[in-house]
Every structure is written in C-alpha cells, then in structure tokens.
Amino acid sequence: MIDYIGIPTRQLELMKAFYETALAPLGYEKVFEHEQGAGFGQDGEIALWIVATGSDGRGVNIALQSQDRVGVVRFYNAAMANGASSNGGPALRPEFHPDFFAAFVIDPDGNNLSAICRTHE
Template identity: 40%
Template sequence: MIDHTGVLVSDFEKSKRFYQQALAPIGYAMLSEFPAAVTGHTDVAGFGSDGASDFWISRGTPNNPPVHIAFRAADRAMVDAFYHAAIGAGGRDNGAPGLRPHYHPGYYGAFVLDPDGHNIEAVCHGE
C-alpha cells in the first residue's frame, strides 16, 4: 500500500494554489507546509483528507518526464467537479470527464495537466 507520493514543481506558490483549488472537490485540503529552513532542502506542502497528507508538492526542477497521479473520487459528480475546478485553477485539459471502458466497465475519470505538465486525474470506479 502506498503511504504518500508527490511531485516536484517549478513555481511553488502557483502550484499550491492550483492544488488547493483542484483537489478541494474531492475532499482534499492543504494540511501541512514546511519551508526549506525546516526540511533542510526545499519548501514542501502536503495535501490530503482526514488529517493525513498523502500527496506532496516540493519546490524544485519538475519531474521529467512529468508524472501521472490519480486521486480516487467517491462518485462521478466529484470527478466532474474536480475537472472544472482544476481547469478554473489554470490546469489544461488532458481528457474531459467520462467513461473509459477500455480500462474497465464503470471507470469514470477526468485528466488535467497541472502548471508543470503533470497528468493529474480524478477517477471513480463504478456507478
């Protein structure tokens, strides 16, 4: 089981704002933030729900190639809301909300590119 993951971002403040807005519809919030003075390396921010940060962004040279991170949503309405919030936050369309039956029946996802080109997805499995 994966405990946490993250991406490197070129503009920490811009990415923080993007993820705060994009992930809010699926119940995520920024729960932690530590400056380089604390980490000894770089600024970081953690996002999650239920008090646990499981997705982190770190100031640095973005991952190349960009990475794909998928967040599980409780229902299709949350996937739709994620997509619209992410686009409103400056994300770029990489696949509008919809069924992807080639993955499996009931796979409903939406894809956006974050400010650094990382492929961020919200997905619901089932009705």
C-alpha cells in the same frame, strides 16, 4: 486515496522488463499492456503505470480516487478554472474498466493529474 501512479519513460521496453521483475516479489504482475505503456498491480487492479513519453517532457501521472462521478466532474472544473489544461474531460472509459469514469488535466507544471470513479454513481 491514490488510485495509481504513472511514471514516464523514454526506455519503455527496458522499464517494462525492470518493473515486471522488480515487482514480482511483492505479488505485482503486468495487468495491462498497450503500445504506449504497461500497468502493474495485484488482483487485476493497476497501481503503477509505465508510460512512454516523447519530447514533451510530461512529468508524473497521479490518479486520485473519487467517491462518485460528480466528484470527478467537480475536480475537472476546479482544475480547469485554476490554470490546468485538459488532457481528457470527464467521461466513461470502459477500455480500462467497465465503470472507469475519469477526467485528466495537466497541472501548471506539466504533470498529469486525474480523478477516477469506478462505481455506477
């Protein structure tokens, strides 16, 4: 299952305003914001990220849910063994959520792919 999708932009302020307005009728609101982007969702859970991108041309960011932390580690190892480059190895990232355990890779075509577990396991 998809955890969230990230859309890169070179027009961060414009895109934040656009999505805040466009998603409001669906019950989405800005849940999290920092200098490089903003997350939109419902009930405090982010479903869509708008992320500033530079000239690196990175593509979309897709985060997939893992049932446990072991799955996150296995995802990372399998991706790295098959041509991905690391964008952040398996680790707890409490700045996003107290149980946010994730690993991030860049696929061979330049997209960010991640696996996320939000449980203690």
